[in-house]
Amino acid sequence: MKKKEIDTVKVFALGGVGEIGKNMYCVEIDSEIFIVDAGLMFPEEEMFGIDIVIPDITYLVENKERVKGLFLTHGHEDHIGGIVYVLRKLDIPVYGTKLTNGLVKEKLGEAGMLGRVDLRTIDSNATVEFDTTTVSFFKTTHSIPDAVGVCFHTSQGAIVYTGDFKFDQTPIGNNGSDIGKMAQIGNEGVLCLLSDSTNAERPGYTGSEREVGLEISKVFYNSEGRIIVASFASNVHRIQQVFDAAYETGRKVAVVGRSMVKVVDIAYNLGYLNIPDGMLISLQDVDNYPEKKVTILTTGSQGEPMAALSRMARQAHKQISIRKGDTVIIAASPIPGNETSVSRTIDLLFRAGADVVYYGEKKVHVSGHGSQEELKLMLNLMKPKYFLPVHGEFRMQKAHARLAQDVGIHSDRIFITEKGEVISFTDGEAKPAGKVPAGNVLIDGLGVGDVGNIVLRDRKMLSQDGILVVVVTLGKEEKKIISGPEIISRGFVYVRESEALIEKSTDIVRTIVEQSIKEYSIEWSTLKQNIRELLGQFLFEKTKRKPMILPIIMEV
């Protein structure tokens, strides 16, 4: 490993700390900047109408000549979902493992950027040389194959980012963790470890993926009807286990749902899925097989209303409807925020007559993130001088910090940073070193960052009590109302149930406008303000609601 003498290493997160999602970490070694991961986050509840959220990369754009590369740890959306937006602004090489790059290619293709990106495939044995550092990788176990951690070797010691990981002593396929290499990195000296806090509050060990396979297999052996399995498309090991169970019990498999079809295709073509010849059938052919020969592998494990599973459940899918005799396995747990939609889908499935096997009742899901004992194992393997808990809400970072103290890292050497907060290392000693710009960039449709607080505040207000538009046309010459006031409401009350209310509101507005004319003081902003206030007061008294009031004055 090249270890050129360097002066300063800076480490900071642009996303992924104080939140779950949009992971993006930066390592700046003297003049060279390296990025690890470029994730997205799904909008929080009050981000009305927003599709996705990505990190603010102002700092990287401002220093784009110094950015040397983007390293990807694995192919989940919270680690690669923002890549298109990043690569529109930065022209840098991207390093990822085979499966990760397969998924990235799909994204770049959809965005019409495939030819323009320098995508380099690495495996966990690769090293990449830069002026200031050598970058190496280590295999980790996660709920998608081909996950790696990243290690920046410097003369002050290594900066290590784990990515998402768990330790699974009985993994599926080639998904083990390279514990030996982790120990070796630790023995060579880790200056700073950034490690996954997702499950830092969970005691003990996370279950093995194999347990899920056993549970799925049990259902396959005990079901006479069709079996429908919903899972995360990216959980290739779980999908493999579904194929295995189907094979053992002589069932065919039909794959449904855009992302499921896509991932199965990519994973199969890259050699990450083993599917016996003749096993895949098309959805159209399902009815040509006896029920007990049929498996349907689908998206929709999060209860997404438009995904295949919920459409099948409410008999709104073109080809498949759930019916009595079907067994549905929801091989996933609800992501926080999706509890209601998942619960609703389970209900729909039961109502449609299916037997439903789901998390909570049966062990048909295990987390892809290590629990407390695994996090401590990682800390003990890496023996870092400094520690930055990442991936998670503040309280999870805090819990992870406590674990680090338990294994002997002094609290002075643990930094719970916010997005953009820089930790700088000189001569092997760390200190906080200010902030770079960081925050949420909201994406709504084609707009990147054009929806901000005002728009969101308006949407929230509109969602609560609707809007009343008040239009009045004034004659410039005549100094009187020529037409209106007309009041139109949306999302406030049924008009037919509130005719009297609207009529009275119209009177109030007319009085305000006429008063204003009489006093020869048609200052429009004041007039509008008066309408908003007085009408607002009246409506609140009558209804205890506060619709948005939008006065429009036309002059002719």
Next chain:
Amino acid sequence: MKKKEIDTVKVFALGGVGEIGKNMYCVEIDSEIFIVDAGLMFPEEEMFGIDIVIPDITYLVENKERVKGLFLTHGHEDHIGGIVYVLRKLDIPVYGTKLTNGLVKEKLGEAGMLGRVDLRTIDSNATVEFDTTTVSFFKTTHSIPDAVGVCFHTSQGAIVYTGDFKFDQTPIGNNGSDIGKMAQIGNEGVLCLLSDSTNAERPGYTGSEREVGLEISKVFYNSEGRIIVASFASNVHRIQQVFDAAYETGRKVAVVGRSMVKVVDIAYNLGYLNIPDGMLISLQDVDNYPEKKVTILTTGSQGEPMAALSRMARQAHKQISIRKGDTVIIAASPIPGNETSVSRTIDLLFRAGADVVYYGEKKVHVSGHGSQEELKLMLNLMKPKYFLPVHGEFRMQKAHARLAQDVGIHSDRIFITEKGEVISFTDGEAKPAGKVPAGNVLIDGLGVGDVGNIVLRDRKMLSQDGILVVVVTLGKEEKKIISGPEIISRGFVYVRESEALIEKSTDIVRTIVEQSIKEYSIEWSTLKQNIRELLGQFLFEKTKRKPMILPIIMEV
């Protein structure tokens, strides 16, 4: 027990089946109708702007002469929260235990209805006689004291409704279940049991409230700073345990938050809370005591942004701010839907420097509802001929039905009903007997039921992409545009970032209107439709958003 020969018993739920909340069950014995509970439900995610939801009581209002009484099982909002709305429409006696009625009085007082309601206090030994039935009660254990189940004795056997219950072998205070009486009711013959399905998916037994007390006590013995405990105000036993722990460790207690102050007051005055003299201090006096002598008992365990706890956490409470050295116990688990707000509050507390003890990490909460073994015990005590699982989503009712089959009730004798579905019993035999009107009545401000699907659909649409109001004034005589088109947007895009977009939109509208005038076909509804469609198309192409478009045409 009087057991006059009766012909028909009908049983149906107006709320509480296929959902969690707004419990309301009806037993109709020949000509007499009895109601049990009158709860509310908090709005689901897509019920934008709605405050609360209550059952549709059309059937009861239409038959109000025959409604003989409302029985209350306990004082939780999902069982009594709709009472004001029901008693505005029905003039009937209300039967409840002492604490339940104490809480009901508060509600009636706030609604100015106290003198007008015939509120009768019963205890679990009471019986109430009617022409067709004798009503008796049995003590149950729940997360509020003074909970009872209700039993309607008829010549065909008893109709039993459990209310919410668990079995707790080490309850706090006088909160044990009257198992003997349950067994006796069972031995005398239960025609139909309606039992609580809330935890029907949860294996084993629910923990004892005493375990929570031990955990709370442990924190009190180990903390040097102030202790802040957030809990459900109605969980009087838990509150008692907080007072006990404070007493043992020589701390004073200040009570904060409107509902907490109210419930502590009611429970204390009715003898359900034992508070040693001199132990309560006012919030203003907190700073006069050393930190290790202070306990603050507060609302906000669900992370409600306006409740005392979150305000203290974000330093927005008038008297108390969370600071380093404080220990906060959140002695509650998040109600489904509240996970995000609770999680956010925990983060805020940690960021403010507090140590936070919360569910998941420590056993500072147990459910008030029995798990599978307890539900089976209830079924075995009551030995009902017929069984209706109630309280819960369909899947929970389904899980409860499976438990009933496990203890030997044939599936033909189990009915999973929807709201309004009537089960009728004649000569001890049950059959489905049609439906009475049932559904959700949405309450928004002062409006009861005036917000329906159209208003909610509008609010949802407004919340996603906002609104564009398009105003144009036409001259009747001149047959031309006199003023406008003017376009005002709210919740769509920042106007300053989208001037070009709005300008082009204005052009599009102008063209449509002028075209329409030129063709001498100013059919307004067609014109408006054209504006909505063509402008909508244009905006979707440019932004991939679909704002509501509201064309307003003024004529002068």
